[in-house]
Amino acid sequence: GMMNPACRAALEAALRIREAQGGEITAITMGPPMAEEVLREAIALGADRGVLLSDRAMAGADTSVTSFTLARAIEKICPRFDLVLCGCATSDSETAQVGPQLAEELQVPGVGYVEEITVSGRAVRMERLADHFLETLEMDLPGLITVTTGVHAPRHVPLGGLQAAFDAADIVLFDAASLGLDPAQLGVKGSATTILGVNSPAAGKKNIVLTGTPKRIVEQLFESFDDKIGGAIGKDLKRDKKSS
Amino acid sequence: MSAKRRAIWVFGDYRNYFQNRVTLQLLSRARDLAKKIDGEVCAVVFGHWTEEWVDDALSQNPTFCGVVGEYIAHGADKVYLTDHPRLAAYSMETYALLMERLAKREKPEMILIGATTFGREFAPRVAKRLGTGLTADCIGLDMNDAGLLVQTAPFFGGNLVAQIVTPERRPQMATVRPGTFQEIPHDSCRTGKVVKVPLPKDLPADRVRLIRVEHRPPRGRKIEDAHVVLCGGRGLGSKKKFAKLYELAELLNGEVGATRPVVYAHWADHDALVGQAGKHIKPQILFSFGISGAIQHTAACNGAKFVIAVNKNPNAAMMKKADVAIVADASQFCTALIQELKRSIR
Numbered sequence: 001g002m003m004n005p006a007c008r009a010a011l012e013a014a015l016r017i018r019e020a021q022g023g024e025i026t027a028i029t030m031g032p033p034m035a036e037e038v039l040r041e042a043i044a045l046g047a048d049r050g051v052l053l054s055d056r057a058m059a060g061a062d063t064s065v066t067s068f069t070l071a072r073a074i075e076k077i078c079p080r081f082d083l084v085l086c087g088c089a090t091s092d093s094e095t096a097q098v099g100p101q102l103a104e105e106l107q108v109p110g111v112g113y114v115e116e117i118t119v120s121g122r123a124v125r126m127e128r129l130a131d132h133f134l135e136t137l138e139m140d141l142p143g144l145i146t147v148t149t150g151v152h153a154p155r156h157v158p159l160g161g162l163q164a165a166f167d168a169a170d171i172v173l174f175d176a177a178s179l180g181l182d183p184a185q186l187g188v189k190g191s192a193t194t195i196l197g198v199n200s201p202a203a204g205k206k207n208i209v210l211t212g213t214p215k216r217i218v219e220q221l222f223e224s225f226d227d228k229i230g231g232a233i234g235k236d237l238k239r240d241k242k243s244s
Numbered sequence: 245m246s247a248k249r250r251a252i253w254v255f256g257d258y259r260n261y262f263q264n265r266v267t268l269q270l271l272s273r274a275r276d277l278a279k280k281i282d283g284e285v286c287a288v289v290f291g292h293w294t295e296e297w298v299d300d301a302l303s304q305n306p307t308f309c310g311v312v313g314e315y316i317a318h319g320a321d322k323v324y325l326t327d328h329p330r331l332a333a334y335s336m337e338t339y340a341l342l343m344e345r346l347a348k349r350e351k352p353e354m355i356l357i358g359a360t361t362f363g364r365e366f367a368p369r370v371a372k373r374l375g376t377g378l379t380a381d382c383i384g385l386d387m388n389d390a391g392l393l394v395q396t397a398p399f400f401g402g403n404l405v406a407q408i409v410t411p412e413r414r415p416q417m418a419t420v421r422p423g424t425f426q427e428i429p430h431d432s433c434r435t436g437k438v439v440k441v442p443l444p445k446d447l448p449a450d451r452v453r454l455i456r457v458e459h460r461p462p463r464g465r466k467i468e469d470a471h472v473v474l475c476g477g478r479g480l481g482s483k484k485k486f487a488k489l490y491e492l493a494e495l496l497n498g499e500v501g502a503t504r505p506v507v508y509a510h511w512a513d514h515d516a517l518v519g520q521a522g523k524h525i526k527p528q529i530l531f532s533f534g535i536s537g538a539i540q541h542t543a544a545c546n547g548a549k550f551v552i553a554v555n556k557n558p559n560a561a562m563m564k565k566a567d568v569a570i571v572a573d574a575s576q577f578c579t580a581l582i583q584e585l586k587r588s589i590r
């Protein structure tokens with residue numbers, strides 16, 4: 001599917017909470033029109049509905065503006081939400097900034113990098129590993145959690161599920177106007193950061209190229225660099241080789 | 245009244261002090277930047293018993309001790325310190341509030357924050373509260389002629405880097421991965437000023453409650469410190485072929501690293517991830533097998549002294565970065581190398 005692993009992990013956490021507690025899952029994304037596919041995927045996996053925020057004015061948003069836009073939409077669409085789940089994962093998020101900033105925008109408590117979630121009544125208990133500290137944390141709902149990947153393997157879309165999700169019409173579309181937002185606050189225009197330029201990082205250095213059969217290459221490598229390799233591993237390769 | 249000096253702030257992330265050198269690395273970079281704007285370098289420390297975090301037995305300077313003294317010895321001109329029992333454990337909301345208040349009062353030019361787990365969550369919250377921009381995971385920080393902080397960060401997928409600035413809003417903020425910059429050596433003769441900031445009286449209760457915390461020090465040998473690292477990428481082809489690296493590591497007394505696709509495919513543990521999202525390495529020799537050389541990976545390998553890359557494609561970015569570029573099938577070369585090593589080391 002198109003959904004990135006971080007968001008799949010967040011959806012998986014939502015599905016597990018719903019299985020245990022009941023509730024309703026709304027998948028929300030801000031992106032170009034084709035981001036609708038991600039919402040279809042979310043519905044196929046079990047989300048109850050999808051919300052797409054799409055507008056040319058929203059393009060090029062930095063994380064702060066992204067969280068602003070998402071927050072205003074959430075307040076409009078589900079003002080009485082219990083829990084917002086985001087992906088985070090050091091291993092795959094672009095910045096891992098949207099989740100914490102969304103918690104600030106929504107003015108709810110939030111915890112990042114969560115691995116275990118247990119909801120009981122109006123409180124949620126979480127476990128996370130942060131900088132070599134295993135923490136157990138608790139907060140009252142409503143709140144926001146960003147979850148790491150790789151704790152629960154996300155489920156797969158059931159056979160025929162995607163088609164069914166395409167047929168279902170549970171996707172609501174919002175643009176800046178229907179959210180009541182000023183385009184000047186959104187996208188590139190609203191962003192505090194500016195990209196000066198993009199380039200490929202410093203090009204290569206002069207190097208030695210070895211080709212041939214693997215065996216021959218290994219021999220060449222040892223002929224030229226046995227001192228270097230031997231030095232790093234703390235063993236004298238040359239002498240050993242001669243004695244063989 | 246004299247004009248206030250422009251200030252570059254570094255968040256004093258002292259938890260895990262001995263493993264976590266990122267604050268010292270940022271202080272060092274901040275010194276370089278401060279020279280260019282004739283500014284001062286300030287560390288900001290929130291905590292409790294901050295005097296006792298660092299064993300000061302070796303320090304020659306009796307005036308400054310603990311975390312504060314360490315930061316001054318490593319380049320801070322000034323340390324803002326809020327020390328209070330309420331701050332004994334790291335707390336996201338409270339720390340964000342303290343930073344917000346202090347920054348609104350003192351108006352620093354820049355705030356640099358280490359990309360620890362805490363820092364990565366803390367920085368975006370502070371940026372949001374201050375209404376300013378933030379660049380994540382910078383691999384370079386410089387000043388341009390206009391006096392703006394140019395933040396170099398990986399861009400779109402990883403074969404590109406972008407230069408990002410925050411033209412108008414202040415402070416300019418960035419997070420930086422541990423290992424990106426070099427700390428300056430401890431100099432106990434340096435002096436600095438300590439500004440004690442009292443805990444606000446109206447501090448609200450933290451909405452996130454810490455129930456339990458347990459220190460889990462990293463186990464075993466660390467790839468970050470290994471002299472020999474063998475990194476494998478998607479080009480190795482399969483989990484089974486990747487596993488040869490462990491045999492090779494045994495022979496070479498090295499550690500095994502992996503790229504992100506490899507970790508995703510479960511050929512290797514997340515612990516082995518080398519790159520922007522994982523570990524930074526600085527081995528004497530880095531062997532790189534079947535790795536394309538995306539910036540998110542290579543930015544964490546810049547400390548490698550000697551790089552031997554194996555790739556079918558001689559034009560792969562990793563091959564250009566290598567001292568020795570070996571055009572071969574990664575897995576076959578690996579097998580040949582194992583055989584040769586077994587013979588020559590015995």
Ligand SMILES: Cc1cc2nc3c(=O)[nH]c(=O)nc-3n(C[C@H](O)[C@H](O)[C@H](O)COP(=O)(O)OP(=O)(O)OC[C@H]3O[C@@H](n4cnc5c(N)ncnc54)[C@H](O)[C@@H]3O)c2cc1C
Binds near residue numbers: 091476479520537
């Ligand atoms: C926000 C973000 C963070 C990221 N963080 C990280 C990170 O921390 N670490 C990381 O590694 N990546 C990270 N990435 C991913 C990164 O951009 C690259 O996608 C990744 O490093 C590529 O891994 P690779 O070189 O193994 O695979 P590929 O790019 O697929 O390269 C495979 C290479 O193997 C070669 N090859 C193929 N077959 C053979 C063969 N038989 N023998 C020899 N060579 C062969 C190919 O020529 C190619 O060069 C991140 C990406 C993003 C967007």
Ligand SMILES: Nc1ncnc2c1ncn2[C@@H]1O[C@H](COP(=O)(O)O)[C@@H](O)[C@H]1O
Binds near residue numbers: 063070096
């Ligand atoms: N445009 C967006 N629409 C919806 N959610 C987003 C968007 N961007 C980021 N997020 C959420 O924030 C998480 C972290 O994203 P990032 O801060 O970009 O690393 C993602 O896993 C999503 O849950």
